[in-house]
Amino acid sequence: MQSLVDQLIGKRYLLAMLTLLITAALGWGIPAVTSDNGFTAILSESDPYRAEVDQVREDFPPSTGVLFAFEAREGDVFGMQAVAAMDALTNRYTEVESAVSVGSLLNRRLNAVDAKRHDRDYLIPELDDIDQTQLDAIRDIALADEDLVKSLLAPKGDMALAMIKFKAVDDEKSTRLGIAESVVALRDSLRAEYPGVAIYVLGNVLFELDSHNAQLKDRSYLMPLVVSISILLLWFCLRSLSFSLSILVVAVVSVVMTVGTMGWLKVPFNQISTMGPLVVVLIAVADGVHIVSIYVQGLHRSLGRLEAMRESLMINIQPVTLASVTTVIGFLSLNYCSSPGIYGFGNVVAVGVVWAYLLSLTLLPALILLLPVNKVAKPLGVDGFIAAVRRAVLNHGNRLFLWGLLLIVVTLALLPLNRVDFNRYSFIDKDSDFHIVLKALSEKIGNDQSLVYSIHSGEYYGITQPGFLADVEEFSLWLEAQPEASFVTSYTDMLKTLNRAEHDDDLAWDVLPDDQLQIIDYLVGYQLVQEIEPNLEPIFNPDYSAIRLVIGTSNLSNLQLLNFNTRIETWIADNMNPGYTVRHGDNSILFARLDRSISIELLQGFALSFLLITITLAIGLRSLRYGLLSTMPNLFPATIVFGVWGVLNGELSPYILMLFSISIGLVVDDSVHILSKYIRGRRDKLSPEDAAGYSLDKAGPAITITTLALAISTFVLVLSSTFYYQNVALMLTPIIVVALLLDLLFLPPLLIRFDNWWERGPGARLVSRRSINKPH
Known part of the structure; x- marks a missing residue:
């Protein structure tokens, strides 16, 4: 250890230069950094349904589009201004980049019977010669159209939807964001032109844009805020602005090296891993504070700069190394999870922890020793707090231990009150159109969610076989009878509609045709219509071997959705021809x-x-015994907070659950420094009480400063644009604070009680046996 410290100090400038050269090299990788803000970045890669979905998307290439929602602020969407707004969208849809078609009430065709009855082809005629009385009549026609109410119109007429489809020239992120920005520009223009109509947009490209903007907003405001708070806090605690800035320089360099490494490795950031650099800043600050705080304490005792830094490194190398290794283990454990969002975050932080550790031993000492010290260093800003903690531990240790144990036991009993739930839209701004439209779809139209299935007949032109048709029809009728289904769309409905239209809309012909040639005719005719009406989704694949079936649902929890899917799969297994293959399609x-x-x-x-x-x-x-004792302050901060959360809220997403692994990776730093200093005192023949006091004197100020920095910086996430990060702040901040309290007020009394018991009991007997067996 001594030789390593001598090398670090003696060659500090050389090590610092090498570090900066490596940083410059890694920094070249930053322009190559990419991000993946799509839904797939958080999906589990090991779910067997994922391969099914990919296969169905090959058979039925999904169209790309965005949804416009129109909601009249007064009355319904069949008022003049709302209809005019929808007409403007229909006429201006080409302002959306790569747009190919638009579907709305304004270009909705009437069925054959209604077209003949009203002597027009479209639901809404030209607006030049229309008045409110005619619109009222149009409302009655529209609300009587079951297919229209299922897709584009709320049953009460208070919301209407329009779909713009686009075909991008490529699938690059910049292209998708450009399309989304053109959609937003059109929306904003329509809002300004028609203030009496609430207009919202929804779509995957909009989700990506919202996620992208939320991340930019967080990086633009949160990171500078965290850095500013950290500078002020470290300045107050270390009583030196130059030392504080040195630590922040090391933290920033750590982030540069981390992000550059991701760029060189071509690992994209996602909604969760984008928070990784902020965590790296906090960990780098923690490493630096431990080294600088002991250095300042040495200066306060009138040690020279080199001697103070040598003492700091001698005391800190072991605990900082242990803390870094255990933190890396904690974050790398997230690779056990199959979600790229989670393990990507763990890998980013793990890489950052390694760079922060190396920089704290190479760059930081050089920076600190370059700074002149013209006056005697002041005591650390938290020395008074630590002195009070020491008195409390030595005078009321037993009481603190018992109260801490009671808190642990009670909160463990409260853990079952939590329930796991997941909202995939929690990664975007809570005030975005997404949340507004999804809520409206759920409440007004009743199809905020859908289940898609592909039924494969197993043979070319198999979907024209009457037996296959009968099975699909039976399946559709069973689904329509289920309480979870808002609607069911299947190609059997289309066949029955075409068959009835072919026979002058006679309801007696509202049945599946039994002539295969007639079925083929209908299908080919539908394909021709589909080429004319690009807004129609494909309901069968090009070789007529598989069909696509959609089930609309609303207001279902994840558990209810899974139970519904289980019933569907059970019905398929019991009733469907085993020669047919049914796959999940979304x-x-x-x-x-x-x-x-x-x-x-x-x-x-x-x-x-x-x-x-x-x-x-x-x-x-x-x-071994101190290693086992370390489990208590490392594990129980999370269980205490999650127990209280079970009483106050109780809803946990898997992405909040990962705080268990994150928290142990962060809070282990404090317990390592307390334990290492305590063990150092015990090996210097100090009593348990004196060793506890020594550990609090040496490690207490540093872990208090780092915890304040961590807690305040994580709490800043409450100001984030996403609900997910706000929940992280509300959970992680108290975990960090509770960990400090356990390390200061519970761990030292625990060590004192255990060592006193050990020396009176098992330890004494062990020494006695060794004395008896020792040869004379």
Whole structure:
């Protein structure tokens, strides 16, 4: 250890220059950094349904589009201004980049019977010669159209939808964002022109744009805010602005190296991993504070600068190394999870922790020793607080231990009050159109969610076989009878509609045709219509071997959606021809299954990381019993906070559950420094009480400063644009604070009680046996 410290100090400028050269090299990778803000970035890669969805999308290439929602502020959408707004969209849809078609009430065709009855082809005629009386009549026609109410119109007429489809020239992020921005520009223009109509937009490209803007907003405001708060806090605690800025320089360099590494490795950031650099800043600050605080304490005792830095490195290398290793283990355990969002975040932070550790030993000492010290250093700003903690531990240790134990037991009992739930839209701004439209779709139209299935006949032109048709029809009728289904769209409905229209709209012919040639005629005719009306979704694949069936649902929780899917699969197994293959065709079930799959994976990863961290501490501290005792302040901060959360809220997404692994990766830093200093005191023959006091004197100020920095910086996430990060702040901040309180007020009394018991009991007997067996 001594030789390593001598090398770090003696060659500090050379090491600093090498570090900066490596930073410059890694910095070249930053322009190559990409981001993936799509839904797939948070889906589980191991879910077997994912392959099914991919296959169905190959058979039925999904169209790309955005949804416009029109809601009259007074009355319904059949008022003059609302209809005019929809007409403007229909006429101006080409302002959206790559737009190819628009579908709305304004270009909705009437069925053959209604067209003949009203002597026009479209639901709404030209607006030049129309008045409110005619619009009232149009409302009655529209609300009587079941197909229209299922898709574009609320049953009460208070909301109407329009779909703009586009075909991008490529699938680059910049192209998608450009399309989304053109959609927003058109929306804003329509809002300004028609203030009496609420106009919203919804679509995957809009989700990506909202996520992108939320991240930019957070990076633009939150990161500078965190840095500013950290500078002020460190300035107050360390009593030196130059030392504080040095620590922040190291933190910023750590982020540059981390982001550059991701760029060189071509690993994209996603909705969760984009928070990684902020965590790296906090960890780098923690490493730097431990080294600088002991250095300042040495200066206060009139040590020279080199001697103070040598003492700081001698005291801190072991605990900083242990803390870094255990933190890396904690974040790498997130790789146990199959969601790219979660394990991507873990990998970003793990890489950052390694760079922060190396910089704290190479760059930071050089920076600190370059700074002149013209006056005697002031005591650390938290010395008075630590002195009070020391008195409380030594005078009321037993009481603190018992109260802490009671809190742990009670909150453990409260953990079952939590329930796991997941909202995939929690990554975007809560005030965005997404949340508004989804709520309206749920309440007004009743199709905020859908399940898509592909039924494959297993043969070319198999969907024209009467037997296949009968099975699909029976399946559709069963689905329509289920309480969860708002509507069911299937190609059998289309065949019955065409068959009835072919026979002068006679209801007696509202049945499936039994002539295969007639069925083929209908299908080919539908394909021709589909080429004319590009807004129609494909309901069968090009070789007529499979059909696509859509079930609309509304207001279903993830558990209800999974139960419905289970009933559907059971019905298929019991009633469908085993020669047919039924596949899931969308991500709804995949997102619902995230609760279960990711939660299990996270708990497994947490158990593994907790075991590895405990073993690492036992080896690093060279003491099995102290390694085992470290589990209490490392594990119980999270259980205490999650127990209280169960009473106050109780809703946990899998992405909040990952805080178990994150928290142990962060809070282990405090317990490592307390334990290492305590063990150092014990090996210097101090009593348990004196060793506890020594550990609080040496480690207490640093862990208090780092906890304040961590807690305040994570709490800043409450100001984030996304509900997800706000929840992280509300959960992680108290975990960090509770961890500090346990490390200061619970761990030292625990160590004192345990060592006194050990020396009177098992330890004394062990020494006695060794004395008896010792040869004379």
